[in-house]
Amino acid sequence: MACGICVLTGANAAVAQAPEEIWEEVEIAQGVLAFVTTEAVAPSSYANTIVFYGSEASVVVDTQDRPAAAERISHSLRDRGLPPVRWIVNTHWHADHTLGNSTLLQRWPSATLLAHPATRDSIRVGGDRHVAEQRERLLGRATRIEEAVAAGQVAEEAVPRWESVAAESRVAAEELVALRIPVPSGVVADTLRIDLGGRELLILHPGVAHTEGDLVVWDAGSGVLAAGDLLEEAPLWIEGADVRGWAQALERLAELRPREVLPSHGRVRGDARLLDAHLALLRRAAEVADGFASSAATRGAPGSEELNVESAFGELLDRLETYGVGREAVGIYAAQLVERLRGG
Numbered sequence: 544m545a546c547g548i549c550v551l552t553g554a555n556a557a558v559a560q561a562p563e564e565i566w567e568e569v570e571i572a573q574g575v576l577a578f579v580t581t582e583a584v585a586p587s588s589y590a591n592t593i594v595f596y597g598s599e600a601s602v603v604v605d606t607q608d609r610p611a612a613a614e615r616i617s618h619s620l621r622d623r624g625l626p627p628v629r630w631i632v633n634t635h636w637h638a639d640h641t642l643g644n645s646t647l648l649q650r651w652p653s654a655t656l657l658a659h660p661a662t663r664d665s666i667r668v669g670g671d672r673h674v675a676e677q678r679e680r681l682l683g684r685a686t687r688i689e690e691a692v693a694a695g696q697v698a699e700e701a702v703p704r705w706e707s708v709a710a711e712s713r714v715a716a717e718e719l720v721a722l723r724i725p726v727p728s729g730v731v732a733d734t735l736r737i738d739l740g741g742r743e744l745l746i747l748h749p750g751v752a753h754t755e756g757d758l759v760v761w762d763a764g765s766g767v768l769a770a771g772d773l774l775e776e777a778p779l780w781i782e783g784a785d786v787r788g789w790a791q792a793l794e795r796l797a798e799l800r801p802r803e804v805l806p807s808h809g810r811v812r813g814d815a816r817l818l819d820a821h822l823a824l825l826r827r828a829a830e831v832a833d834g835f836a837s838s839a840a841t842r843g844a845p846g847s848e849e850l851n852v853e854s855a856f857g858e859l860l861d862r863l864e865t866y867g868v869g870r871e872a873v874g875i876y877a878a879q880l881v882e883r884l885r886g887g
């Protein structure tokens with residue numbers, strides 16, 4: 544899930560709204576094209592899209608948060624002369640991954656929209672609400688900017704830029720009026736192999752983690768793993784998540800030995816260190832929570848011990864520094880993980 548409301552905070556908060564300014568096209572490997580957030584925006588605000596293609600077909604993984612963004616992807620695939628899209632994958636139900644579904648299906652009506660059954664059911668039951676909430680987020684952002692400008696809280700030289708963000712947020716919100724998210728017609732409960740022509744991909748549900756129905760897409764040929772929101776260049780979004788399941792899911796992904804991992808929120812990096820860093824943090828959080836549980840059992844009293852994050856996590860607190868997440872922020876995140884695991 545995105546932090547779409549954190550505009551006006553942080554040095555690299557969202558400063559642009561047009562799809563071309565938010566996502567840049569990056570050829571990760573032969574047959575692997577990604578639309579990845581630029582350095583100008585906070586990666587947690589927008590989700591990436593990745594396209595794999597072979598000689599016969601293409602698959603689009605996630606469809607971003609508005610029709611205009613999906614339109615841009617559609618134009619790019621056409622301009623590049625890529626094979627037709629035969630599959631569209633929703634890695635999970637969150638709105639920043641699904642609101643371009645209808646645009647892409649209009650362009651490729653015979654494509655199969657794939658998701659985990661839990662994601663399909665979330666969209667079927669809550670799709671309209673997901674759209675409405677995304678629209679409210681965009682309108683709220685515009686209102687907050689406009690109020691901040693009116694109250695003189697924005698530096699004079701920055702006013703035009705923020706006003707354009709507010710205006711574009713309203714345009715994006717307008718796009719969502721009457722938008723319906725198509726319900727996925729194909730499901731992947733565990734694994735599915737798809738053949739793009741000279742390129743076989745594995746679509747995999749690694750277990751309950753970020754949501755009940757996460758999917759990832761693995762291209763063994765190129766060694767590229769599209770990880771969805773199982774990875775972020777930020778503290779993981781654990782609201783509604785299964786923290787212990789998440790550690791197990793990342794263990795399963797680590798076994799694939801990916802050469803390159805693309806998180807839904809973050810940049811393209813030529814290694815799998817982000818996966819290793821998050822896995823180490825999740826594992827440690829589970830160990831710490833287990834330690835509390837066993838000492839509470841020994842004492843025969845419910846656990847009330849205080850967590851000392853520094854001594855519990857030590858050097859692991861520096862593991863996300865490469866991605867711009869400092870020790871203090873990781874400490875807060877680590878404490879939240881343990882709290883969740885202790886039933887908080």
Ligand SMILES: [Zn+2]
Nearest residue numbers: 544545637772
């Ligand atoms: Zn998400």
